[in-house]
Amino acid sequence: MNTPGQYNPEEDPREPVGSSESADATERRANPERPPNAPGASTGWQRAARGTERFARDTADRLRPVARRTTDRIVRWLRRVLATLAALSERVVRRAAPYARRAHERLIPAIESAQRRIAPLLRRVWQRLSPTVERVRRRLSPAVRRVRAELEPRLAKLRAKLPESSARHRASVRSRSVQLTAAVAAFGVLAIIVGTAGPDTGERTTPAAHTVELRSPDQAQSEQGADSDSGQSGTGQDSSSSEGKRDKALGATPEPGSGPHSDSAPSKHEVDIPPNAHGIDVSNHNGPIDWNQVAASGEHYAFVLATDGGNFTNPMFQQQFNGAKNAGMLAGAYHFGRPNGSAVAQADRLMDTMGTINDGRTLPPVLDLEVSPNTGGCYGKTPGQMHAWTQTFLDRVKSRTGDEAIVYANPSFWSTCMAGSQAFSEHPLWLASYGVPQPSMFGGWNAYSFWQYTEKGSVPGITGPVDRNLFQGSGADLLKLAR
Secondary structure, eight states, X not given: OOOTTOOOTTTOTTSOTTOOOOHHHHHHHHOTTSOTTOTTOOOHHHXXXXXXXXXXXXXXXXXXXXXXXXXXXXXXXXXXXXHHHHHHHHHHHHHHHHHHHHHHHHHHHHHHHHHHHHHHHHHHHHHHHHHHHHHHHHHHHHHHHHHHHHHHHHHHHHHHHSOSSSHHHHHHHHHHHHHHHHHHHHHHHHHHHHHTOOSOOOOBOOOOTTOOOOSOHHHHHHTHHHHHHHHHHHHHHTHHHHHHHHHHHTTOOOSTTOOOOTTOOOOHHHHHOOTTOEEEEEOGGGOSOOHHHHHHTTEEEEEEEEEETTTEEOTTHHHHHHHHHHTTOEEXXXXXXXXXXXXXHXXXXXXXXXXXXXXXXXXXXXXXXXXXXXXXXXXXOOHHHHHHHHHHHHHHHHHHHSSOOEEEEOHHHHHHHSTTOOTTTTSOEEEEOOSOSSOOBOTTOSSOSXXXXXXXXXXXXXXXXXXXXXXXXXXXXXXXXXX
């Protein structure tokens, strides 16, 4: 046995006597695949780096299950927190909903009252500004035409020169298009402001000549029994002046132009219809209706959706329209107008769906004018374009039926989309206004014919909420509208 540090050449004949083993030899024994004196032989720093790397890998392998378990716990905790927050928010919404509804109901009268107070001030301001605006419009019109005439050819040449293969150039074209659109929109806004100049179009409230004093629609309905008795005596006194109209309502009127019949008997329908009669308006969304229950509950007329725009026809129109008449009610058809299509074509669709009716129990056709259900705007049209479309529709109805169509609208729409036009005041007005004791008039009308005072009414024979309406006038006045 050799003493420590003594070398025995017989144990390792590859090394000469007296030599000591180098670090490189030790590395070669640990890595026999590496040839001797191979480039990149390990140094002390490299061995330390490899040891550190092995330690890091071992540590990561040990920590990975711990990290996975911790992540799972955090995810489960977050899910529980989110579920708790969702349940809490739902409870908060349920509890806050009644308060929000009450606040909304209280704010609507305050807003409308503020509008009525502000409207005179705005009218006075506009009356003072309108001469200046008109002068500016007249002065700017030639300049606008010249600028447009000069810009359009240059813009066309510029578009033709711009390359379209590069995304950068396409972005440049889009930015120029946005700028041009903004310029056109600015001119359009100026044109709208100038085009609204005109006479006073403020809202006002004027009672009709034959209106019974009302405190609220609900009170009016509860008092129909007493009103119907007074209505019977009143209709008997003026029967001589309205016999011709009543005969027409009963289908016994001769050719137009002939004189009234003095020996005509009073109309049963006129006797049954009280002043300020209640009625409803329905569509296919109301589903099947028990019209006998509706009539028995005190409703005397019904407006039924016939057509919508250029394509839709109420699949339940005939069932609802004839069902109301068979129950002894008056009935009318309305069209939801969409001014982005042909006015003549839409009027013809309404007339064709109604058919030719002369039974004395059909109310005039109705043009329903509202903001676009899709955008909430005026179908991308100016007040002048809306005015022209409406006039074309109403003229078409007049030419085909001989009647002045009823116009359905609300004050907000008429102010925004029609610029307060007073050109249609000869047509009967069906006014929509909710939550007020008496609606405000607009657009040159002195009184409404029908008032849609709620969209959440309840009527026997109809499932769910239904629109309810009030006629302003006597039973004879209502029958005068029928044909």
